[in-house]
Amino acid sequence: KQEVTQIPAALSVPEGENLVLNCSFTDSAIYNLQWFRQDPGKGLTSLLLIQSSQREQTSGRLNASLDKSSGRSTLYIAASQPGDSATYLCAPPPGAGGTSYGKLTFGQGTILTVHP
Amino acid sequence: EPEVTQTPSHQVTQMGQEVILRCVPISNHLYFYWYRQILGQKVEFLVSFYNNEISEKSEIFDDQFSVERPDGSNFTLKIRSTKLEDSAMYFCASGGRSSRGTDTQYFGPGTRLTVL
Numbered sequence A: 001k002q003e004v005t006q007i008p009a010a011l012s013v014p015e016g017e018n019l020v021l022n023c024s025f026t027d028s029a030i031y032n033l034q035w036f037r038q039d040p041g042k043g044l045t046s047l048l049l050i051q052s053s054q055r056e057q058t059s060g061r062l063n064a065s066l067d068k069s070s071g072r073s074t075l076y077i078a079a080s081q082p083g084d085s086a087t088y089l090c091a092p093p094p095g096a097g098g099t100s101y102g103k104l105t106f107g108q109g110t111i112l113t114v115h116p
Numbered sequence B: 001e002p003e004v005t006q007t008p009s010h011q012v013t014q015m016g017q018e019v020i021l022r023c024v025p026i027s028n029h030l031y032f033y034w035y036r037q038i039l040g041q042k043v044e045f046l047v048s049f050y051n052n053e054i055s056e057k058s059e060i061f062d063d064q065f066s067v068e069r070p071d072g073s074n075f076t077l078k079i080r081s082t083k084l085e086d087s088a089m090y091f092c093a094s095g096g097r098s099s100r101g102t103d104t105q106y107f108g109p110g111t112r113l114t115v116l
Helices: none
Strands: A004-007 A012-014 A019-027 A032-038 A042-053 A056-059 A060-065 A073-075 A086-091 A108-116 B006-008 B010-014 B019-024 B031-037 B044-051 B051-057 B065-068 B075-079 B089-095 B105-107 B111-115
Touching: A004 A086, A012 A019, A019 A032, A019 A086, A019 A108, A019 B111, A032 A060, A032 A073, A032 B089, A042 A056, A042 A060, A042 A073, A042 B105, A073 A086, A086 B051, B010 B019, B019 B031, B019 B089, B019 B111, B044 B065, B044 B075
Parallel strands: A012 A108, B010 B111
Antiparallel strands: A004 A019, A019 A073, A032 A042, A032 A086, A056 A060, A060 A073, A086 A108, B006 B019, B019 B075, B031 B044, B031 B089, B044 B051, B065 B075, B089 B105, B089 B111
16 A cells, blocks of 8 residues: 655745755555645645656756655755745555556645745 | 636535535546545545546445546536535546556546535
Protein backbone atom coordinates (compact mmCIF):
# COMPACT_ATOMS: atom_id res chain seq x y z
CA LYS A 1 0.00 0.00 0.00
CA GLN A 2 1.39 3.36 -1.03
CA GLU A 3 2.06 5.81 1.80
CA VAL A 4 3.17 9.39 1.31
CA THR A 5 4.95 11.72 3.70
CA GLN A 6 5.58 15.41 3.07
CA ILE A 7 8.11 17.54 4.88
CA PRO A 8 7.91 20.20 6.18
CA ALA A 9 4.28 20.24 7.28
CA ALA A 10 4.30 24.04 7.18
CA LEU A 11 6.66 26.68 5.88
CA SER A 12 6.55 30.45 6.28
CA VAL A 13 9.01 32.54 4.28
CA PRO A 14 9.50 36.10 3.07
CA GLU A 15 8.84 36.90 -0.54
CA GLY A 16 11.68 36.17 -2.94
CA GLU A 17 13.07 33.07 -1.26
CA ASN A 18 13.76 29.84 -3.11
CA LEU A 19 11.95 26.91 -1.52
CA VAL A 20 12.26 23.15 -1.32
CA LEU A 21 9.29 20.93 -0.54
CA ASN A 22 9.93 17.25 0.06
CA CYS A 23 7.83 14.19 -0.61
CA SER A 24 8.66 10.57 0.16
CA PHE A 25 6.67 7.50 -0.79
CA THR A 26 6.94 3.85 0.17
CA ASP A 27 6.26 2.02 -3.09
CA SER A 28 8.83 3.23 -5.60
CA ALA A 29 7.62 1.19 -8.61
CA ILE A 30 5.49 4.09 -9.84
CA TYR A 31 4.67 5.24 -13.35
CA ASN A 32 4.70 8.92 -12.46
CA LEU A 33 4.10 11.41 -9.68
CA GLN A 34 1.89 14.46 -9.70
CA TRP A 35 2.24 17.67 -7.69
CA PHE A 36 -0.85 19.73 -6.87
CA ARG A 37 -1.67 23.02 -5.27
CA GLN A 38 -4.74 23.48 -3.07
CA ASP A 39 -6.01 26.88 -1.98
CA PRO A 40 -8.12 26.96 1.22
CA GLY A 41 -11.58 25.51 0.62
CA LYS A 42 -10.85 24.96 -3.04
CA GLY A 43 -10.11 22.14 -5.44
CA LEU A 44 -6.75 20.75 -6.51
CA THR A 45 -4.80 22.38 -9.30
CA SER A 46 -2.31 20.17 -11.11
CA LEU A 47 1.14 21.76 -11.19
CA LEU A 48 3.42 19.13 -12.67
CA LEU A 49 3.36 15.50 -13.72
CA ILE A 50 6.76 13.87 -13.71
CA GLN A 51 7.07 10.52 -15.47
CA SER A 52 9.09 7.68 -13.99
CA SER A 53 11.53 7.94 -16.90
CA GLN A 54 12.24 11.60 -16.11
CA ARG A 55 14.45 12.99 -13.42
CA GLU A 56 13.09 16.54 -13.61
CA GLN A 57 10.12 18.48 -14.92
CA THR A 58 9.87 22.26 -15.07
CA SER A 59 6.98 24.69 -15.36
CA GLY A 60 7.79 28.35 -14.95
CA ARG A 61 9.24 28.91 -11.48
CA LEU A 62 8.48 25.33 -10.46
CA ASN A 63 10.82 22.40 -10.85
CA ALA A 64 10.03 18.87 -9.70
CA SER A 65 12.59 16.12 -9.40
CA LEU A 66 11.98 12.42 -8.95
CA ASP A 67 14.30 9.80 -7.50
CA LYS A 68 12.38 6.54 -7.73
CA SER A 69 15.13 4.42 -6.22
CA SER A 70 15.00 6.35 -2.97
CA GLY A 71 11.23 6.96 -3.10
CA ARG A 72 11.55 10.74 -3.09
CA SER A 73 10.37 13.74 -5.02
CA THR A 74 11.21 17.38 -4.48
CA LEU A 75 9.37 20.49 -5.59
CA TYR A 76 11.50 23.61 -5.98
CA ILE A 77 9.81 26.98 -6.07
CA ALA A 78 12.05 29.80 -7.25
CA ALA A 79 11.63 33.43 -6.22
CA SER A 80 8.52 32.81 -4.13
CA GLN A 81 5.62 35.26 -4.23
CA PRO A 82 2.66 35.85 -1.88
CA GLY A 83 0.42 34.31 -4.54
CA ASP A 84 2.26 31.02 -4.05
CA SER A 85 0.70 30.70 -0.59
CA ALA A 86 -1.27 27.45 -0.61
CA THR A 87 -1.03 23.80 0.40
CA TYR A 88 1.20 21.74 -1.88
CA LEU A 89 0.40 18.07 -2.29
CA CYS A 90 2.33 15.28 -3.92
CA ALA A 91 0.48 12.24 -5.20
CA PRO A 92 2.01 9.11 -6.64
CA PRO A 93 -0.15 6.30 -7.95
CA PRO A 94 0.39 2.80 -6.55
CA GLY A 95 3.42 0.87 -7.69
CA ALA A 96 3.42 -1.16 -10.86
CA GLY A 97 2.55 -4.38 -9.09
CA GLY A 98 -1.11 -5.29 -9.23
CA THR A 99 -3.96 -3.50 -10.92
CA SER A 100 -3.94 0.24 -10.91
CA TYR A 101 -6.03 2.65 -12.88
CA GLY A 102 -4.31 5.78 -11.74
CA LYS A 103 -5.68 6.12 -8.23
CA LEU A 104 -3.59 8.68 -6.41
CA THR A 105 -2.38 8.56 -2.83
CA PHE A 106 -1.98 11.96 -1.21
CA GLY A 107 0.29 13.19 1.49
CA GLN A 108 -0.86 15.58 4.20
CA GLY A 109 0.70 18.41 2.24
CA THR A 110 3.00 21.32 2.99
CA ILE A 111 1.22 24.52 3.96
CA LEU A 112 3.21 27.37 2.44
CA THR A 113 2.86 31.00 3.49
CA VAL A 114 4.85 33.63 1.63
CA HIS A 115 4.93 37.03 3.33
CA PRO A 116 5.18 40.26 1.30
CA GLU B 1 -8.85 25.37 -21.41
CA PRO B 2 -11.12 22.38 -20.69
CA GLU B 3 -11.94 21.82 -17.06
CA VAL B 4 -13.83 19.45 -14.80
CA THR B 5 -17.02 20.94 -13.38
CA GLN B 6 -19.03 19.82 -10.37
CA THR B 7 -22.50 20.62 -9.07
CA PRO B 8 -23.68 21.62 -6.60
CA SER B 9 -20.84 23.50 -4.94
CA HIS B 10 -22.43 22.93 -1.52
CA GLN B 11 -25.05 20.37 -0.50
CA VAL B 12 -26.68 20.23 2.91
CA THR B 13 -28.72 17.15 3.75
CA GLN B 14 -30.26 15.33 6.69
CA MET B 15 -28.77 12.09 7.93
CA GLY B 16 -30.32 9.12 6.15
CA GLN B 17 -31.15 11.04 2.99
CA GLU B 18 -29.83 10.17 -0.45
CA VAL B 19 -27.59 12.61 -2.28
CA ILE B 20 -26.28 12.69 -5.82
CA LEU B 21 -23.16 14.62 -6.62
CA ARG B 22 -22.63 15.49 -10.25
CA CYS B 23 -19.53 15.95 -12.35
CA VAL B 24 -18.81 16.74 -15.97
CA PRO B 25 -15.32 15.41 -16.78
CA ILE B 26 -13.13 16.71 -19.58
CA SER B 27 -14.67 15.42 -22.77
CA ASN B 28 -11.92 13.29 -24.30
CA HIS B 29 -10.84 11.67 -21.06
CA LEU B 30 -11.37 8.00 -20.41
CA TYR B 31 -10.76 7.56 -16.68
CA PHE B 32 -12.92 9.11 -14.01
CA TYR B 33 -12.43 9.29 -10.28
CA TRP B 34 -14.03 10.38 -7.05
CA TYR B 35 -11.97 11.45 -4.07
CA ARG B 36 -13.00 12.99 -0.79
CA GLN B 37 -11.36 15.18 1.82
CA ILE B 38 -12.70 15.37 5.33
CA LEU B 39 -11.94 18.76 6.86
CA GLY B 40 -8.32 18.93 7.97
CA GLN B 41 -7.46 15.49 6.61
CA LYS B 42 -5.79 14.03 3.53
CA VAL B 43 -7.45 13.66 0.16
CA GLU B 44 -8.63 10.03 -0.08
CA PHE B 45 -9.38 7.94 -3.14
CA LEU B 46 -12.90 6.54 -3.36
CA VAL B 47 -13.36 4.97 -6.78
CA SER B 48 -12.10 4.87 -10.34
CA PHE B 49 -14.28 4.26 -13.38
CA TYR B 50 -13.23 3.16 -16.85
CA ASN B 51 -15.07 1.70 -19.81
CA ASN B 52 -18.41 2.10 -18.06
CA GLU B 53 -17.52 0.12 -15.00
CA ILE B 54 -15.74 0.48 -11.69
CA SER B 55 -12.08 -0.39 -12.12
CA GLU B 56 -11.02 0.08 -8.52
CA LYS B 57 -12.57 1.14 -5.24
CA SER B 58 -11.34 1.83 -1.75
CA GLU B 59 -12.55 0.44 1.57
CA ILE B 60 -14.51 3.65 2.07
CA PHE B 61 -16.61 2.93 -1.03
CA ASP B 62 -19.09 0.54 0.55
CA ASP B 63 -22.60 -0.48 -0.51
CA GLN B 64 -23.93 2.97 0.35
CA PHE B 65 -21.96 4.46 -2.53
CA SER B 66 -22.50 4.04 -6.25
CA VAL B 67 -21.26 5.73 -9.40
CA GLU B 68 -22.80 6.09 -12.80
CA ARG B 69 -22.11 7.63 -16.16
CA PRO B 70 -25.70 8.01 -17.30
CA ASP B 71 -25.01 9.74 -20.60
CA GLY B 72 -21.84 10.58 -22.48
CA SER B 73 -20.90 13.53 -20.33
CA ASN B 74 -22.03 13.30 -16.71
CA PHE B 75 -20.42 11.23 -13.97
CA THR B 76 -22.32 10.93 -10.71
CA LEU B 77 -21.65 9.76 -7.18
CA LYS B 78 -24.67 8.64 -5.17
CA ILE B 79 -24.69 8.15 -1.43
CA ARG B 80 -27.79 6.15 -0.60
CA SER B 81 -28.24 6.91 3.09
CA THR B 82 -25.94 9.63 4.32
CA LYS B 83 -24.20 9.49 7.68
CA LEU B 84 -22.67 12.31 9.69
CA GLU B 85 -19.22 11.00 8.84
CA ASP B 86 -19.91 11.44 5.11
CA SER B 87 -19.54 15.18 5.60
CA ALA B 88 -16.56 16.12 3.44
CA MET B 89 -15.46 17.82 0.25
CA TYR B 90 -15.97 15.46 -2.68
CA PHE B 91 -13.75 15.89 -5.71
CA CYS B 92 -14.29 14.49 -9.16
CA ALA B 93 -11.26 14.01 -11.40
CA SER B 94 -10.67 12.85 -14.94
CA GLY B 95 -7.65 11.92 -16.95
CA GLY B 96 -5.79 9.00 -18.36
CA ARG B 97 -5.93 9.10 -22.11
CA SER B 98 -3.11 6.59 -21.97
CA SER B 99 -3.52 3.01 -20.82
CA ARG B 100 -3.81 2.31 -17.09
CA GLY B 101 -4.79 5.88 -16.35
CA THR B 102 -1.28 7.18 -15.96
CA ASP B 103 -1.79 10.65 -17.40
CA THR B 104 -2.33 13.86 -15.49
CA GLN B 105 -5.52 13.90 -13.46
CA TYR B 106 -7.54 17.09 -13.50
CA PHE B 107 -9.70 17.84 -10.52
CA GLY B 108 -12.98 19.67 -10.26
CA PRO B 109 -13.61 22.42 -7.70
CA GLY B 110 -15.40 20.02 -5.36
CA THR B 111 -18.80 19.67 -3.72
CA ARG B 112 -18.92 20.36 -0.02
CA LEU B 113 -21.36 17.89 1.54
CA THR B 114 -22.70 18.68 4.99
CA VAL B 115 -24.77 16.00 6.71
CA LEU B 116 -26.84 17.21 9.65
